[in-house]
Amino acid sequence: MSRVHPGLPANHATAAWALPLLLLLLLPPTSARPSAGPGYLRRGWLRLLTEGEDCGPCRPELCAAPRGCLAGQVRDACDCCWECANLEGQLCDLDPSTRFYGRCGEQLECRLDAGDDLHRGEVPEPWCACRSQSPLCGSDGRTYAQICRLQEAARARPDANLTVAHPGPCESEPKIVSQPRDIWNVTGQDVIFGCEVFAYPMASIEWKKDGWDVQLPGDDPHISVQFRGGPQRFEVTGWLQIQAVRSSDEGTYRCIARNALGWVEAPASLLVLTPDQLNSTGIPRLKSLNLVPEEAENEESYDYDFY
């Protein structure tokens, strides 16, 4: 090992000139606040500050006990004290011999994300990713997207004794993720109702019109139904299309989703106006009925039962 100064490790000299520069880069000139940011990043900078100090003999009794480590604990850069491991999505050191960002927790691995959304010239950064992508059912009856989420939840609530009940989502009756919306239109136009359902085991969807006992489309040639798996895992989406609507199509339609554990339904109404009626009713009245879509319609997004 080459030494630039007796008694000092080589990297000490580097740190001596690099630090003021780093601090300048870190602190925006207008802000008096020290850089906040996630604890693990601050730890990285602290590590740079103390770099050059030898680890020295390990004295576990001097270690501060880390608390609230949601990804578990790992040994620090000196392999002495325990510190919080990095969570899914946090940066990490690809090279295990460097310890700037820190190590990923249990079930996580440090991966270089060469994602498509990198801008030109941007360097991909390594971050902690879960080794598994299989959903699990927790002992709390909730479905977790993968084991890392479940462990995070278990560490956040230690007294809940959260464990894996079984692989795969928890079995549950269907949930309507996106329900059909009330619509109106003028006679002769085509209308479509959509219904997105999450369930495990998978659900089947059927459509009915209030006052009619038959499952649609029945034998009605101007009505058609379609089903498709997705868009998310364990989901199915159904559509009901009515071509060239007539006044007699007016009414309430229901999306009914079933599986072995139960069923749910969501109603939506269809209002059909003749061109004359539209002229006399007018858009303002339809607005008061809440049937005219808002300008910037926020798509109903339902964060379904994955944690």
Ligand SMILES: *[C@@H]1O[C@H](CO)[C@@H](O)[C@H](O)[C@H]1NC(C)=O
């Ligand atoms: C968790 O386990 C402990 C010890 O086995 C028990 O005392 C406690 O009641 C359990 N908590 C829950 C929420 O089941």
Ligand SMILES: *[C@@H]1O[C@H](CO)[C@@H](O)[C@H](O)[C@H]1NC(C)=O
């Ligand atoms: C009526 O239907 C047409 C064709 O399907 C569609 O383009 C139009 O947006 C609908 N009008 C309303 C008010 O929903």
Ligand SMILES: *[C@@H]1O[C@H](CO)[C@@H](O)[C@H](O)[C@H]1NC(C)=O
């Ligand atoms: C709507 O009403 C206006 C006058 O109130 C009339 O001039 C127009 O022709 C009507 N349009 C339709 C489609 O009936």
